[in-house]
Amino acid sequence: MNKHFDLIVIGGGILGTFHAYHALLSGKSVLQLEKDNFPVGATVRNFGQVVPSGMDAEWFGYGVAGLDIYKSIQQEFDISVQQNGSVYIASDNDEQTLIHELKAHYDTIGYETKLLSQEAVLKKYPAIKSSYAKEAIFFPQEISVAPDQMIYRLHEYMQTKFAQYTLKYNSPVTSCESKGTGVEVGLRNNTELFTAVKAIICNGYEFKLLYPELFSESGIVVSKLQMMRSIPMPEVALAGNILTGLTTRRYESFEHYCPSFKSIKTPEHYEELKKWGIHILFKKAADNTIIIGDSHVYADVNHFDDLGFDLSHHINELMLEEAARIVDFDVRKLQSTWAGFYPQHPTKHIVTYDLDDRIHIRTAIGGKGMTASAGYAEESIKKIFS
Missing domain, CATH: 3.30.9.10 (D-Amino Acid Oxidase, subunit A, domain 2)
Incomplete structure (x- = not known):
């Protein structure tokens, strides 16, 4: 398989997946790596409520954009969206x-x-x-999705729609470093290596595999x-x-x-x-x-x-x-x-670190992931690749 990509997304949950989605829409080649056999974190253990009405400031805007994104995907592929308000x-x-x-x-x-x-x-x-x-x-206008199904269907949709999308489950990333003009990402103690122009880490509540010292002082x-x-x-x-x-x-x-x-x-x-x-x-x-x-x-x-x-x-x-x-x-x-x-985070809507111009951490979106990730990731990808 191909070993080099425009973007590697580390994390298979909703926040990482929508970063991958928007990068693919902009024509990038994307490798998405999920540590477990399938996503098992907050993305699949929630209500599946997409409720911009509960958000404030720019997060309301991200939620409204997310409604449109969910609905547009649903018109192409059943990802379990229902509009019952x-x-x-x-x-x-x-x-x-x-x-x-x-x-x-x-x-x-x-x-x-x-x-x-x-x-x-x-x-x-x-x-x-x-x-x-x-x-x-x-x-x-607000919607709900089936939390125990949506992320898997979204992955399936992206695999059918985007030829430049590679998704690997059961792939815990143990290293992510800037090398040369890009990023090198290693699986299972570097027994398998991939390279990319940029990497985005959306690690959910896994804080011990990558940059543990950074996260221990993050206030998360x-x-x-x-x-x-x-x-x-x-x-x-x-x-x-x-x-x-x-x-x-x-x-x-x-x-x-x-x-x-x-x-x-x-x-x-x-x-x-x-x-x-x-x-x-x-x-x-x-x-x-x-x-x-x-x-x-x-x-x-x-x-x-x-x-x-x-x-x-x-x-x-x-x-x-x-x-x-x-x-x-x-x-x-x-x-x-x-x-x-x-x-x-007690004072931040999301925790972001740009370790350099290649490795970007986007995590701790809190309880608004299902509502805001789709809209937030669209803007995030634009900034990262600007």
Whole structure:
């Protein structure tokens, strides 16, 4: 096989894959290397919600661009995109104030949205309890994908569309160095070598194989999330991305664009939930199972192992109790529960290092990878190859 490329992308998740995609669109030859037999990180352990409405500043723009990118690919190849919109359901007066303020913001910039009365919410989402829903804000243009399928289908699409694309799974990169006028990348202690003009490292939560000293001083933290999947429930009507009151008290768009955000108080029944970073989301999958979550517990990059891979029964119980307050189906009919992990930074939206003009690190995009990676990577590739 060819050993030299315009670009080598290290990492097979969503952020690395969209860097590869945009480089291919611009005519570059690309080798993408994934350390595992297939991607197993945050890209496949999430809700698959693409929700620009939750982003702020330029990240909203990346999210909107991402909607167009996902939809355009879906027209060519089924990557599991469904356009059923996103809804944020307000359960009290403060949350109603927040959704009204967010609508006012999006109206000023022309991002389509509408308020749903309690009656409209219950008609559109019969599974939501009338005792919970007071009002909602709906974004019809937003989409969801199947997180357990999308990245594999995207890789398959890219392999069929781009002759200059090479994808190698089970290829852990153990060295990446500038040599001569390019980059040399080694697999398995340099038993296999590739060269390129440039390399981009999108390493997810793997911080020990490449540049461990750099990452140990990066300030990155890793978030552990707990999520659950119900048994198939074809009778439950719950299409699209369902976000709830706690989400309005958490997401960046509400924090930055709603004047009341800083002054609203946390009700007593939310205190324990907020302690564990819980906000309740629902996403019904094509197989009629319903994903329910999630929680957020953090550790710095040097103590990632402290998070453990076990699941906290207490956290799952808190989520199930709150979920049962919101919907009228039996949320305890579960077929699986799991933990996901993603890196983020306390003060940066993404962590970037340009080690020279050839080796570029783009990582720790946080919980917005599914929404923002497609749009962000487009701009990132332009800058890297400018």
